[in-house]
Amino acid sequence: MQAFTTMKGLVAPLDRANVDTDAIIPKQFLKSIKRTGYGPFLFDEWRYEDVGQPEMDCTNRPLRSEFLLNQPRYQGATVLLARENFGCGSSREHAPWALLDYGFRCIIAPSFADIFYNNCFKNVILPIVLDGRIMDALFAECTATEGYSLGIDLQAQRVVTPSREGFSFDVDAFRKQCLLNGLDDIDLTLQESAVIQSYETRRKSEAPWLF
Amino acid sequence: MAKTLFDKVWDQHVVKANDDGSVLLYIDRHLVHEVTSPQAFEGLRLAGRKPWRVSAAVATPDHNVPTIDRARGIEDPISRIQVEALAANCKEFGITEFGMDDIRQGVVHVVGPEQGLTLPGMTVVCGDSHTATHGAFGAIAMGIGTSEVEHVLATQCLIQKKPKVMRISVEGELPAGITGKDIVLYIIGKIGTAGGTGYAIEFAGSAIRALSMEGRMSVCNMAIEAGARCGMIAVDDVTLDYVKGRPFAPTGEQCGVAEAVWRELHSDSDAKFDHEIVLDAADIAPQVSWGTSPEMVLPVSASIPDTADARDATQKQGWSRALEYMGLEAGTAIEAIRVDKVFIGSCTNGRIEDFREAAKVATGYRMAASVKLTMVVPGSGLVKKQAEEEGLDRVFIAAGFEWREPGCSMCLAMNADRLESGERCASTSNRNFEGRQGAGGRTHLVSPAMAAAAAIKGHFVDVRNWKFR
Ligand code: SF4
Numbered sequence: 001m002q003a004f005t006t007m008k009g010l011v012a013p014l015d016r017a018n019v020d021t022d023a024i025i026p027k028q029f030l031k032s033i034k035r036t037g038y039g040p041f042l043f044d045e046w047r048y049e050d051v052g053q054p055e056m057d058c059t060n061r062p063l064r065s066e067f068l069l070n071q072p073r074y075q076g077a078t079v080l081l082a083r084e085n086f087g088c089g090s091s092r093e094h095a096p097w098a099l100l101d102y103g104f105r106c107i108i109a110p111s112f113a114d115i116f117y118n119n120c121f122k123n124v125i126l127p128i129v130l131d132g133r134i135m136d137a138l139f140a141e142c143t144a145t146e147g148y149s150l151g152i153d154l155q156a157q158r159v160v161t162p163s164r165e166g167f168s169f170d171v172d173a174f175r176k177q178c179l180l181n182g183l184d185d186i187d188l189t190l191q192e193s194a195v196i197q198s199y200e201t202r203r204k205s206e207a208p209w210l211f
Numbered sequence: 212m213a214k215t216l217f218d219k220v221w222d223q224h225v226v227k228a229n230d231d232g233s234v235l236l237y238i239d240r241h242l243v244h245e246v247t248s249p250q251a252f253e254g255l256r257l258a259g260r261k262p263w264r265v266s267a268a269v270a271t272p273d274h275n276v277p278t279i280d281r282a283r284g285i286e287d288p289i290s291r292i293q294v295e296a297l298a299a300n301c302k303e304f305g306i307t308e309f310g311m312d313d314i315r316q317g318v319v320h321v322v323g324p325e326q327g328l329t330l331p332g333m334t335v336v337c338g339d340s341h342t343a344t345h346g347a348f349g350a351i352a353m354g355i356g357t358s359e360v361e362h363v364l365a366t367q368c369l370i371q372k373k374p375k376v377m378r379i380s381v382e383g384e385l386p387a388g389i390t391g392k393d394i395v396l397y398i399i400g401k402i403g404t405a406g407g408t409g410y411a412i413e414f415a416g417s418a419i420r421a422l423s424m425e426g427r428m429s430v431c432n433m434a435i436e437a438g439a440r441c442g443m444i445a446v447d448d449v450t451l452d453y454v455k456g457r458p459f460a461p462t463g464e465q466c467g468v469a470e471a472v473w474r475e476l477h478s479d480s481d482a483k484f485d486h487e488i489v490l491d492a493a494d495i496a497p498q499v500s501w502g503t504s505p506e507m508v509l510p511v512s513a514s515i516p517d518t519a520d521a522r523d524a525t526q527k528q529g530w531s532r533a534l535e536y537m538g539l540e541a542g543t544a545i546e547a548i549r550v551d552k553v554f555i556g557s558c559t560n561g562r563i564e565d566f567r568e569a570a571k572v573a574t575g576y577r578m579a580a581s582v583k584l585t586m587v588v589p590g591s592g593l594v595k596k597q598a599e600e601e602g603l604d605r606v607f608i609a610a611g612f613e614w615r616e617p618g619c620s621m622c623l624a625m626n627a628d629r630l631e632s633g634e635r636c637a638s639t640s641n642r643n644f645e646g647r648q649g650a651g652g653r654t655h656l657v658s659p660a661m662a663a664a665a666a667i668k669g670h671f672v673d674v675r676n677w678k679f680r
Contacts, residue, residue: 016532017525018404018504022644027625031275031289033249033296035357051650054289083525085405088438089644091340092247093356111405114440115340115354122358172372173231186258189366192227192235196263196368199226199237209461209469210239210333211266 002124003182007105008151009078012068013142019082020089021116025098029054038094039101043069069102073146081138082109087116096123106152108159110135121175122185126154128169154180213479216445217376217411220351220476224334226368236371238363239333240345243270243306244319245297246625247338251361252300262304263367269328270301271309273318274625278588278615281311290626304364317591317617320344320558324428325591327457331446331473336363341558341641343434346443347427348450349476351411353441374440375409375485378478380416383492388675390568391426392560392639392658394418395433396498400508402488407439410486413478414444418492424453425564432559433641436505445477497674499545500643500656502533507643508656509545511673517541536645537653538633546671548655551634553585553612553666554648555659557622560639561590565659566598570606572663575680578611579669585612586628588620612666624649637665 029041031054040058045051047069049062063070069077080099086109087095096119099107105125110132112120120127130138141161142148151160154176159167178185189196204211214222226235248270255262262268275290277283285291294311301308309315315322320341323329329345335352336342338360345352359369379402381394399406412434419430427444434442444450451470454460461469478484496510507530509516515534518541521527534540539548555569566589578585587607589595595617598604604614621628622640624647630636632651639662640647643654657665660674 017529020504020642020644022623022642022647026646026650027623030246030625031287031293033253033293035250035253045646045650085408085438088404089340089642091338091342091354091356093250093338093358096356111408113405113438114408115356119356119358122356172233174229174233174370185370186260186362186365189235189362189368189370192368195227196235196237196366200264200367203237207332207469207472209330209465211264 001182001184004124004179006153010076010149011079011142012074012077013081013139017083018085021092021095024095030094035097038098042098042102078103078105079150080104080107084111086112088113091115093119096120096125100125134167213481215376215478215482216413220332233370233372235368238336240335241268241363242319242323242337243268245272245293246274247357249296250357254361260365262364265305268306270306271316271319271322272297274619276618277626278618278620281616314592318558318619321561321590327460332476340435341432343442344428344432346431346441349446374411377410377486378413378415378484379488381418381490381492382416385418385492389495390658391422391429393495393498395430396508397495399437399505404504404506405438407437410439412439412442425562429559446473497661499671503536503645511545515539515541515543549670550637550665551583552636553662554621554638555662556588557640559641560659563594563597566603569659569663570603572660573610574606576610576667578666581669582666585666587612588615589617591617621648637662
């Protein structure tokens with residue numbers, strides 16, 4: 001796995017609560033058996049006038065010019081500001097795959113849906129939870145300032161604004177280590193093979209119907 | 212120390228506790244479908260890994276399968292490749308699969324319990340958020356992403372932090388005409404779609420205990436719509452009766468031992484919860500969702516809300532977007548909303564009891580001329596067979612409904628079954644998100660009886676006043 005340490009990037013503010021995974025990547029794109037190639041279809045229904053189909057060429061599709069990611073000032077954004085309960089709905093990992101493929105590496109919101117939050121870490125996207133009032137301020141500053149960017153330092157657990165104001169955030173120690181060092185958690189778990197086997201041996205005698 | 216149901220099952224599955232508070236949690240049952248597994252199998256192949264315990268995993272295709280003309284196969288080549296990939300992966304790795312021609316095929320969350328693959332006290336995972344369904348058996352059942360599907364295949368474990376536990380008790384006698392679906396929609400309306408975030412929810416109380424397993428599964432199914440990691444219900448006679456004799460359930464001597472163990476699967480009377488909510492069953496009316504989030508739900512007797520009544524700016528914005536998308540105006544009575552299509556099925560309401568309820572309403576009636584299509588889609592091949600043995604299919608067909616082959620169908624419209632833009636649907640599924648049932652489609656979530664009644668009248672009606680024929 002790739003590592004995530006620090007980054008600085010252009011910010012796009014998505015000012016909607018309860019953005020669900022169907023909105024992030026509509027179901028027709030879930031038919032793919034690959035992990036990549038979802039970026040052009042990120043937020044497909046909000047982004048384009050027509051209905052997208054898997055594997056289609058998006059270069060000439062009619063854009064909804066008012067949608068955030070179609071505005072020239074947000075081209076190249078790598079940090080997404082979002083509202084409450086971002087990523088709710090289905091467990092599809094296609095949602096973080098699409099965000100990553102588009103270029104987002106960090107999402108900041110007051111709250112995330114559980115499975116989505118977890119899926120982000122598995123794909124080296126850092127989801128950061130900040131207090132609602134801080135979020136309001138970031139949304140306001142970002143909207144008011146063209147080229148607004150944020151610095152993220154995972155080791156120090158800090159988000160830094162252009163005016164050098166900093167906000168600290170919480171992150172689970174294990175997930176932080178995995179991101180910082182690019183660790184593969186399957187490898188880590190397999191180091192515990194003997195423990196898993198002895199657990200299984202015990203459970204086979206306690207509850208043989210489970211095996 | 213007194214334990215909650217969740218604690219009991221969790222503690223039995225901790226393989227190793229890590230210093231940071233996370234644990235390595237053992238997974239007993241892994242259900243697999245075609246949409247979220249191909250990249251996981253590919254990951255195994257690329258890393259040269261083998262599944263840890265193939266007997267833990269069982270697969271079935273459900274999202275992409277056609278619900279008519281099965282013999283013609285899947286027309287959409289991309290859908291077909293995905294279903295074929297599942298079959299090929301299962302074959303390569305030695306995993307049991309109920310393929311498209313197998314009568315046991317169906318929506319994975321209907322198939323699991325039906326086969327006895329889901330048993331009390333298990334940890335159950337699937338690359339699908341509605342895995343919460345299986346919690347109705349006193350199991351910890353969680354939806355996971357594809358990376359975790361790969362992790363479970365490779366290690367039979369997940370790295371997990373223990374969630375907090377909330378108990379939602381629904382007390383009292385459930386009024387006539389009210390189902391598990393109405394209960395769970397009512398709960399989500401009360402606590403919101405993020406109300407359960409960070410929690411495992413135990414549904415309890417006399418109204419929950421009075422539900423059949425089908426009703427309990429409908430309730431747990433939508434725990435995810437309340438944001439919870441999982442939903443669960445204590446084991447009792449109803450659970451044990453359901454499980455007994457299922458193909459993958461324990462037999463002979465083991466059966467008795469298992470039963471004794473399963474009878475312990477309830478929260479101790481003095482167990483402490485991180486949060487408790489008590490609701491009165493008598494307050495629950497048939498529910499109809501009006502917006503684009505399951506928390507936007509009201510009793511059938513209500514009217515569409517005014518954005519001026521929203522609790523804050525965020526809700527106001529959400530409501531006005533929802534009203535616009537749904538093509539609804541404040542003050543319109545829910546009973547005045549007309550529907551174009553009706554969908555009865557899904558992992559929420561695709562079980563035999565759901566079809567019995569719908570058929571009871573449809574008996575002796577014809578679908579309204581204004582309704583273009585009513586699709587009745589069984590949750591599995593075996594549900595279909597049983598419904599046909601009971602003559603339910605004939606009731607539906609006589610009413611002008613279409614009786615289809617099992618699958619997810621118009622719950623998420625990945626196959627050919629979908630709404631056209633602007634079409635309005637009464638649906639027994641679980642999500643009313645924008646575009647969920649087809650781009651531009653408008654979904655109203657209801658119980659099977661309410662859906663059947665809407666199909667017959669052409670608009671929502673209160674099923675409590677239904678004249679059964
Ligand atoms: S029926 Fe709907 S919610 Fe259930 S598994 Fe299928 S698509 Fe998902």
